[in-house]
Amino acid sequence: MIQIAVLGYGTVGSGVVEVINTNHSSINKKAGEEINIKYVLDLRDFPGDPIQEKIVHDFDVILNDPEIKIVVEVMGGVEPAYTFTKKALLAGKSVCTSNKELVARHGAELLEIARERNINYLFEASCGGGIPIIRPLNSSLTADEIDEITGILNGTTNYILTEMAEKGSDFADVLKEAQNLGYAERNPEADVEGYDACRKIAILSSLAFGRQVDYEDIYTEGISKITATDIKYAKAMGQMIKLLAVSRKVDGSFYAMVSPVLVGPSDPLYSVNGVFNAIFVHGNVLGDAMFYGSGAGKLPTASAVVADVVDEARHLNRSIMAFWSSKKLELTDISNSSRKFFVRVKGTPETELAKVQEVFGNVQPVVVADVDGEFGFVTEVMTEAEYKAKAESFGEVLGMIRVRRVED
Amino acid sequence: MIQIAVLGYGTVGSGVVEVINTNHSSINKKAGEEINIKYVLDLRDFPGDPIQEKIVHDFDVILNDPEIKIVVEVMGGVEPAYTFTKKALLAGKSVCTSNKELVARHGAELLEIARERNINYLFEASCGGGIPIIRPLNSSLTADEIDEITGILNGTTNYILTEMAEKGSDFADVLKEAQNLGYAERNPEADVEGYDACRKIAILSSLAFGRQVDYEDIYTEGISKITATDIKYAKAMGQMIKLLAVSRKVDGSFYAMVSPVLVGPSDPLYSVNGVFNAIFVHGNVLGDAMFYGSGAGKLPTASAVVADVVDEARHLNRSIMAFWSSKKLELTDISNSSRKFFVRVKGTPETELAKVQEVFGNVQPVVVADVDGEFGFVTEVMTEAEYKAKAESFGEVLGMIRVRRVED
Numbered sequence: 031m032i033q034i035a036v037l038g039y040g041t042v043g044s045g046v047v048e049v050i051n052t053n054h055s056s057i058n059k060k061a062g063e064e065i066n067i068k069y070v071l072d073l074r075d076f077p078g079d080p081i082q083e084k085i086v087h088d089f090d091v092i093l094n095d096p097e098i099k100i101v102v103e104v105m106g107g108v109e110p111a112y113t114f115t116k117k118a119l120l121a122g123k124s125v126c127t128s129n130k131e132l133v134a135r136h137g138a139e140l141l142e143i144a145r146e147r148n149i150n151y152l153f154e155a156s157c158g159g160g161i162p163i164i165r166p167l168n169s170s171l172t173a174d175e176i177d178e179i180t181g182i183l184n185g186t187t188n189y190i191l192t193e194m195a196e197k198g199s200d201f202a203d204v205l206k207e208a209q210n211l212g213y214a215e216r217n218p219e220a221d222v223e224g225y226d227a228c229r230k231i232a233i234l235s236s237l238a239f240g241r242q243v244d245y246e247d248i249y250t251e252g253i254s255k256i257t258a259t260d261i262k263y264a265k266a267m268g269q270m271i272k273l274l275a276v277s278r279k280v281d282g283s284f285y286a287m288v289s290p291v292l293v294g295p296s297d298p299l300y301s302v303n304g305v306f307n308a309i310f311v312h313g314n315v316l317g318d319a320m321f322y323g324s325g326a327g328k329l330p331t332a333s334a335v336v337a338d339v340v341d342e343a344r345h346l347n348r349s350i351m352a353f354w355s356s357k358k359l360e361l362t363d364i365s366n367s368s369r370k371f372f373v374r375v376k377g378t379p380e381t382e383l384a385k386v387q388e389v390f391g392n393v394q395p396v397v398v399a400d401v402d403g404e405f406g407f408v409t410e411v412m413t414e415a416e417y418k419a420k421a422e423s424f425g426e427v428l429g430m431i432r433v434r435r436v437e438d
Numbered sequence: 439m440i441q442i443a444v445l446g447y448g449t450v451g452s453g454v455v456e457v458i459n460t461n462h463s464s465i466n467k468k469a470g471e472e473i474n475i476k477y478v479l480d481l482r483d484f485p486g487d488p489i490q491e492k493i494v495h496d497f498d499v500i501l502n503d504p505e506i507k508i509v510v511e512v513m514g515g516v517e518p519a520y521t522f523t524k525k526a527l528l529a530g531k532s533v534c535t536s537n538k539e540l541v542a543r544h545g546a547e548l549l550e551i552a553r554e555r556n557i558n559y560l561f562e563a564s565c566g567g568g569i570p571i572i573r574p575l576n577s578s579l580t581a582d583e584i585d586e587i588t589g590i591l592n593g594t595t596n597y598i599l600t601e602m603a604e605k606g607s608d609f610a611d612v613l614k615e616a617q618n619l620g621y622a623e624r625n626p627e628a629d630v631e632g633y634d635a636c637r638k639i640a641i642l643s644s645l646a647f648g649r650q651v652d653y654e655d656i657y658t659e660g661i662s663k664i665t666a667t668d669i670k671y672a673k674a675m676g677q678m679i680k681l682l683a684v685s686r687k688v689d690g691s692f693y694a695m696v697s698p699v700l701v702g703p704s705d706p707l708y709s710v711n712g713v714f715n716a717i718f719v720h721g722n723v724l725g726d727a728m729f730y731g732s733g734a735g736k737l738p739t740a741s742a743v744v745a746d747v748v749d750e751a752r753h754l755n756r757s758i759m760a761f762w763s764s765k766k767l768e769l770t771d772i773s774n775s776s777r778k779f780f781v782r783v784k785g786t787p788e789t790e791l792a793k794v795q796e797v798f799g800n801v802q803p804v805v806v807a808d809v810d811g812e813f814g815f816v817t818e819v820m821t822e823a824e825y826k827a828k829a830e831s832f833g834e835v836l837g838m839i840r841v842r843r844v845e846d
Contacts, residue, residue, distance in 0.1 A: 049581050049723045060580040060761065154578070160724045162578035169577070170562070170570035172468040173457050173744035298730055301709045306726075315457045316568045316731065316741040318714075322706055323727035333724040336581035353468065 032061065032343050035069040035092040037114060038105035039081060042128050042155070043070065045332030046102055047081060050339075057336065061343035068098060089114050093121055100342050102335060103127040112136055119143045119151060124346070126338035128155035128331055134229040138242045138356035145349045152338035152351060157230040158183060160330025161323035163309050165341070167237050168351055174313030176238040177279040180434075183230040185305035185325040186214045186221035187253050187273040191290075192303045195270060200258045213305060223252035224273060224288040231275035234309070235286055239279070241359035243286060249364045251289040260429060262398045263374065263406045269294050271431060272302070283362040292372055292433045299434075365415040370433040372396075374406045376426060389424045404428055440469065440751050443477040443500040445522060446513035447489060450536050450563070451478065453740030454510055455489060458747075465744065469751035476506060497522050501529055508750050510743060511535040520544055527551045527559060532754070534746035536563035536739055542637040546650045546764035553757045560746035560759060565638040566591060566715045568738025569731035573749070575645050575719075576759055582721030584646040585687040588842075591638040593713035593733040594622045594629040595661050595681040599698075600711045603678060608666045621713060631660035632681060632696040639683035642717070643694055647687070649767035651694060657772045659697040668837060670806045671782065671814045677702050679839060680710070691770040700780055700841045707842075773823040778841040780804075782814045784834060797832045812836055 036043050050057060050065060058064045069092050070084045089110075092098055101118040103125055105111045111132050115125050119140060127133065133140075133153045144151040154164045158181070167176070182188050186208060193204045205222065208214035220226045232245035253273050264271050269292040277286040293300045298320045302308040307325025312318055324330035341350065375382060379395035386407060387393060393407040409417065421427050444451050458465060458473060466472045477500050478492045497518075500506055509526040511533055513519045519540050523533050527548060535541065541548075541561045552559040562572045566589070575584070590596050594616060601612045613630065616622035628634045640653035661681050672679050677700040685694040701708045706728045710716040715733025720726055732738035749758065783794060787803035794815060795801060801815040817825065829835050 052723065053581060053583055056583050057581060161727060162574045165578045166570045166574060169749060170573045170745055171741075172748040173461060173465060173741045175461055175464050295709070296711075298709065298714075301703070301706065303704075306706075313741060315460065315737045315744075317735075317738050319569060319729075319731035321727075321729060324725045327725075329723045330725055333579075333581045333721060336723075337578050340580040341577060 031064045031066050032099050033066055033068040033097040034100040034102060034339060035071065035098050036067060036102045036104065037071045037089070037111070038103070039070050039072040039074070039076065039085070040104070040106070041328050042104040042331050042335065043072070045328035046104060046335050049329065049332045049336045057340060061340045063343060065339060065343060068095070093117055098123055099346060100339055101125045102339060103129060104335060105129065106131070108132055108135060115140055115151070116143065119147065119149065122147055122149060124149040124151070124342040126152040126335055126342060128153070128335050130156040130226070130229045130233065134232045134245050137233060137236065138354050141351060141354055142356060144351070148347050148349050150342045150345060150350055152341060153233070154338050155331045155334035157233050158307050158309055158321065158323070159185070159325040159327060160333045161307060161309065161321050161325065162334070162337070163234065163321050164237065166321065167234065168353070171311065171313055171316065174316045176311060176313050178277070178312040179231065179234050179238055179309065180274055180276045180299065181227070181231060181234065181309040182272055182299060182302050182307050183227040183275045183309070183325065184221055184273060185307055186218065187227070188302065188307065189213045189305045190222070191253060191256070191271055191273065194256070194258065194261050195265070198258055198261065201254060201256055222254050224250045227273060227275040227288045231277050231286055231288060235277040235284070236354050236359070238277070239284060239359055240353045241355045241357050243277070243359050243361065247286070247361045249287040249289070253290050256290055257429070259401055260431060262401055263372065263396060264292055266396060266398045267292070270300055272299060274299070274434065278367070280367065284359055285362050285364050285367050287364050290431055292431050294435060297434060365418070366413055368411050368413050370411055371409045371417050372406060372431045372433055373409065373421070374404055374428040375424070376404050376428060379405050386424070389420050408433060439472045439474050440507050441474055441476040441505040442508040442510060442747060443479065443506050444475060444510045444512065445479045445497070445519070446511070447478050447480040447482070447484065447493070448512070448514070449736050450512040450739050450743065451480070453736035454512060454743050457737065457740045457744045465748060469748045471751060473747060473751060476503070501525055506531055507754060508747055509533045510747060511537060512743060513537065514539070516540055516543055523548055523559070524551065527555065527557065530555055530557060532557040532559070532750040534560040534743060534750060536561070536743050538564040538634070538637045538641065542640045542653050545641060545644065546762050549759060549762055550764060552759070556755050556757050558750045558753060558758055560749060561641070562746050563739045563742035565641050566717055566729065566731065567593070567733040567735060568741045569715060569717065569729050569733065570742070570745070571642065571717050571729050572645065574729065575642065576761070579719065579721055579724065582724045584719060584721050586685070586720040587639065587642050587646055587717065588682055588684045588707065589635070589639060589642065589717040590680055590707060590710050590715050591635040591683045591717070591733065592629055592681060593715055594626065595635070596710065596715065597621050597713045598630070599661060599664070599679055599681065602664070602666065602669050603673070606666055606669065609662060609664055630662050632658045635681060635683040636696045639685050639694055639696060643685040643692070644762050644767070646685070647692060647767055648761045649763045649765050651685070651767050651769065655694070655769045657695040657697070661698050663837070664698055665837070667809055668839060670809055671780065671804060672700055674804060674806045675700070678708055680707060682707070682842065686775070688775065692767055693770050693772050693775050695772050698839055700839050702843060705842060773826070774821050776819050776821050778819055779817045779825050780814060780839045780841055781817065781829070782812055782836040783832070784812050784836060787813050794832070797828050816841060
C-alpha cells in the first residue's frame with residue numbers, strides 16, 4: 031500500500047479524493063499497489079464529511095510520517111506551497127501538483143531536488159488541465175526538436191471569445207455572464223489579461239526547450255480590448271479570434287508571446303471552442319500535432335493530478351522527469367518576429383485606402399456591412415517592429431489583431 | 439552507447455535512420471546514452487548509400503550479437519516479423535515497431551514475453567502514425583476508466599473523403615487522384631474497406647480496456663460506397679462524412695465498429711481533414727480529449743518509432759508497458775448499439791413522406807437542390823437491430839450513413 035497526503039481540500043483537492051474513490055480498483059491496478067489517502071491538509075474542518083478523519087492542520091504531521099511516499103500539492107499560490115513542496119522533496123517524498131504559479135517560478139529548482147533524490151516532481155495538471163501534455167512532451171516527443179508550441183491555455187478567455195463570436199455580444203457582457211456561470215472569477219484579471227496563459231506557456235516552453243523560460247520575459251496581451259466589432263471583422267474574413275500563447279524557435283532564437291490572434295478554418299486550433307483548451311506542437315520530424323481537452327474543471331484537473339500519483343507510485347525510486355535546466359533561456363524581443371497584421375482604421379476605402387496603401391503597401395479593404403465610418407485590412411508579412419513603425423507613420427489605428435498563419 | 443538494429447530499410451526504416459541522424463544530439467541527451475545503429479536488416483543491398491556498411495541479410499547476426507539491446511522492427515506484415523520479434527524478445531532484446539498487423543494479432547503474447555524478461559515491446563507508431571496515443575493511454579490516462587475511443591485512423595480514406603467534400607467529386611475519381619499522388623496504394627482495399635482502421639482500433643481498445651480485442655470480431659464497413667450524392671446531403675445538413683473507428687463501453691458491455699459516420703461541426707473530429715488523423719478519447723473523470731496529428735508518412739511515423747527507442751533506452755531492464763491481457767474481450771454484437779441514422783429513399787417528400795413516417799416515425803425530409811427523384815431523413819435514436827427491421831419493412835433504401843452524436 032502506498033500512503034499519500036493531499037495538501038488542500040479545495041476544488042482540485044476534493045476532486046483528487048473523488049477520482050481516487052471513484053476509480054479505486056483500476057487506479058490501484060495501474061499503480062501496481064493500493065493508493066491510500068492517509069492525510070488531507072486543510073486549515074478548515076469538514077464535520078460530517080468522511081474526509082474529516084483524515085484532516086490535519088499541521089504540515090509537519092505529513093512531513094514527519096515516513097509512511098507518506100507521495101504528497102499531492104493542490105493548494106495553489108506560491109506560498110506556503112513552495113515551502114511545503116521543497117520540504118517534502120528534501121525528505122524524499124515525491125510531489126505532484128496542479129500549481130502553475132509555483133511550477134513556473136520554481137519548477138527547475140524543485141525538479142533538480144527531485145532528480146538528486148531519485149524521486150519525482152510532476153505537474154501534468156499545471157498546463158491544460160486534464161489534457162495530457164507534460165508527459166507527452168517529456169516522454170513521447172523525444173525524437174523531435176520542438177520548434178513551436180501554440181496553446182489555447184485558458185478556458186475562461188476561450189469561453190468568452192466563443193460566446194462573443196456566437197452571440198455578437200460585447201466583452202463586458204459576456205464576462206459578466208461567465209462570472210455568473212462560474213466560468214470566470216470575480217477578479218478576472220489573471221485570466222482575461224493573459225497572465226494565466228503566460229505562466230502555462232512558460233512551463234511548456236521550459237520543458238520543450240530544456241531551459242528556464244521566465245514568465246516575466248513573455249510579452250502578454252489579454253482579450254479585454256477585443257470588441258464586438260473585431261468579432262464582426264473576424265467573421266467577415268471567416269476567422270476566429272483566439273487568445274494564443276505562442277512559443278517559437280526561429281533561426282536559432284526563441285520568442286514567446288500571449289495575445290489575441292486571428293485563426294483560420296484550416297488551422298486545428300480554429301474549432302477549439304468554449305471552455306476547451308488545446309496545445310498545438312510542431313516538431314522538426316513529427317510535423318503538426320495537437321492535444322485537445324478540458325483545460326480546467328474539478329474532475330479533469332484531478333484526473334491529471336491522479337495520473338501523476340500513479341506515475342510516481344510506479345517510479346518510487348526513479349526520477350522520470352528531466353530536461354528543464356535552471357539555466358535561463360534568453361528570449362529575443364518579439365519586435366523581430368514576423369507575421370501579418372489585421373488593422374482597423376477610420377474612414378472609408380473610397381477616401382482612405384490610398385493613404386493606407388501608401389504606408390502598408392497593396393492591401394485590400396475589408397468592409398463589414400453594419401460597421402460604419404471605418405474599414406479593415408490585412409498587411410503583408412512584416413516584423414512587429416516594421417508594423418509598429420508603419421502604424422506610427424500612418425497615424426490613428428483603431429485596432430490591430432495579429433494573424434496566425436502566413437497563408438491566412 | 440546503446441547499439442540498435444533496424445529490421446527493414448523501406449519507407450519507415452529509412453525514416454528511422456534519417457530521424458536518428460537528424461536529431462542525434464537531442465535524442466542521445468533524452469535517451470541518456472548515445473544511440474547507435476549497428477545493423478540494418480534488408481534483403482537488398484544499397485551500394486553508394488552510407489547505410490550499406492550496416493546492411494546485413496541474416497537476422498541471426500543481429501540475434502546473436504549481445505551488444506544489440508534494441509531491435510526496431512519496421513518490416514510490416516505478420517511474417518517473418520513475428521518470428522524475428524519473438525526471437526529478439528526471448529533473447530532479452532527490447533523491440534519497438536510500427537507494425538499494426540503484428541501488434542493486432544500477437545500484441546498480447548509479445549507484451550507478455552517482454553514483461554517476463556523485464557524488457558519492452560513498444561508500438562507507438564502502430565496507431566495514428568506520429569500521434570502520441572499509445573503512451574498517453576498507457577501512462578497518462580491512468581486515473582480514468584476509458585469508455586470511448588473514436589478515431590480517424592486512416593489517412594488515405596480521410597484524404598479521399600475530404601477531397602470528395604471539397605470538390606464534389608466521386609469516390610472513384612478521387613481514389614485515382616490519390617493513387618497518383620502516392621496517398622493511396624495501387625491495391626487500396628486495406629485502406630478503403632476499413633481493414634487498416636479496424637486493426638488500429640483493435641490495438642487501442644485492447645490497451646484501453648486491458649483485454650484482447652480480436653480485430654476479426656469488429657464490424658467493418660469502408661467508404662467505397664460513399665457517393666458524391668451522399669456528400670451533397672452531408673453538406674446540406676452542415677456535416678462531414680468521416681470513416682470512424684469506434685470502440686465503446688455501454689452498460690458494462692463493449693462494442694467496436696468501423697464505418698462512415700456523419701459528424702457535426704461541434705465535434706472535435708469534424709475539422710480533422712486531409713491525411714491527418716485524430717483519436718478522440720472519453721474518460722469517466724477526464725471527459726473529452728483528442729489527439730491530432732500526422733497519421734502516416736515517413737518522418738512522422740519514424741518520429742514515433744524513435745520515441746519508442748528512446749523510451750526503451752531509458753528502461754533497459756524495466757518493463758513499462760502493461761495492461762493488455764491475452765484474455766479475450768468478448769464484444770457484443772453491434773445490433774444493440776443505438777444511434778440516429780441518415781437514410782436516403784426514392785421519390786419526393788410529397789409522395790413518399792407519409793410512407794416513410796409510417797415506418798420511421800415523425801422524421802423531417804432533407805432535400806438537396808440538384809438531387810432529383812430522392813430525398814433523405816434522419817431517424818430518431820434507435821438500435822441497429824431496430825433500424826434494420828424498419829429498413830426491411832420499408833422496402834428499398836438508397837443508402838444509410840450512421841450519425842455520430844445523438845444531438846446532431
